[in-house]
Amino acid sequence: MLLQNRAVIALGLRICSTNVLKGPLMDTARPNSDMSEFRKVFSKAKHIAIITGAGVSAESGVPTFRGEHEKWRKWQSQDLASPEAFSRTPSRVWEFYHYRRELALNRKPSAAHLAIAECEARLKKQGRSVVVITQCTDDLHRQAGSKHLLKIHGSLMETRCVSCGHVAVNKRSPICAALKDKGAPDADVADAQIPVDKLPRCGERDCRGLLRPNVVFFGETMDSHILTKVEEQMETCDLCLVVGTSSIVYPAAMFGPQIASRGVPVAEFNTNTTPKTEYFTFHFQGPCGTTLPQALAQHESESI
Numbered sequence: 001m002l003l004q005n006r007a008v009i010a011l012g013l014r015i016c017s018t019n020v021l022k023g024p025l026m027d028t029a030r031p032n033s034d035m036s037e038f039r040k041v042f043s044k045a046k047h048i049a050i051i052t053g054a055g056v057s058a059e060s061g062v063p064t065f066r067g068e069h070e071k072w073r074k075w076q077s078q079d080l081a082s083p084e085a086f087s088r089t090p091s092r093v094w095e096f097y098h099y100r101r102e103l104a105l106n107r108k109p110s111a112a113h114l115a116i117a118e119c120e121a122r123l124k125k126q127g128r129s130v131v132v133i134t135q136c137t138d139d140l141h142r143q144a145g146s147k148h149l150l151k152i153h154g155s156l157m158e159t160r161c162v163s164c165g166h167v168a169v170n171k172r173s174p175i176c177a178a179l180k181d182k183g184a185p186d187a188d189v190a191d192a193q194i195p196v197d198k199l200p201r202c203g204e205r206d207c208r209g210l211l212r213p214n215v216v217f218f219g220e221t222m223d224s225h226i227l228t229k230v231e232e233q234m235e236t237c238d239l240c241l242v243v244g245t246s247s248i249v250y251p252a253a254m255f256g257p258q259i260a261s262r263g264v265p266v267a268e269f270n271t272n273t274t275p276k277t278e279y280f281t282f283h284f285q286g287p288c289g290t291t292l293p294q295a296l297a298q299h300e301s302e303s304i
């Protein structure tokens, strides 16, 4: 039922059928880490796609709930962010998302978020474009000022009705009275076991259906309209940055390699190498709040 309005997307399958999975496209064993080389490519790019992941938000203090040390109570996000978990224990899943919403509402954009937004605004005046394709569900890119934003995993600040499908922006804190002061992450906290009629409900006329966070749960497909827009950007960009993502969640993990397969330069910014590093032209290791501001700063050739 939760999936009834979600189109099945062939993008992932199409990507997997291309030759990018057969091996690295680069002749050299390692990507280039020379910032001045990257800056030359950056200065000529007209359409820049920036793919961001949890690492960008982690630098703002937003936890990913992926690692062993980042559990909410005794669970990682994949245990809670699933259609099955929401059907079985909607109260527990809403507590988890309430906690994440409140946390995200209280965080500020990082240096990386700000560098991306500043770059978009600056390049726009020069007739150049920047699009952010993000896996993050918080609102920090928007808060930083990014305008051209594709949120492929949905938004913590939106709800979707499981009955009528209505999607609405919702930044209320708390989202409903029953969740006030709930959602504490400590391992010894018991479930609040909120009755389902006290959880967030649809405000559309005569509906009152149960709301869920408008995020893509594990095992669900992405929104087809967003993916079509992503595909357009992947086909038209002439430079791609892959920032703060471990490149293990599909299909997003294939976006960078897919772009690289067109011969377009792709630069990875991450604290570590990833399974996809070998496909890319550039790799800059370190906190993206340190590397990105240098990479995206005004180039001497830019006229404003």
Ligand SMILES: [Zn+2]
Pocket: 161, 162, 163, 164, 165, 166, 202, 203, 204, 207, 208, 209
């Ligand atoms: Zn509804």
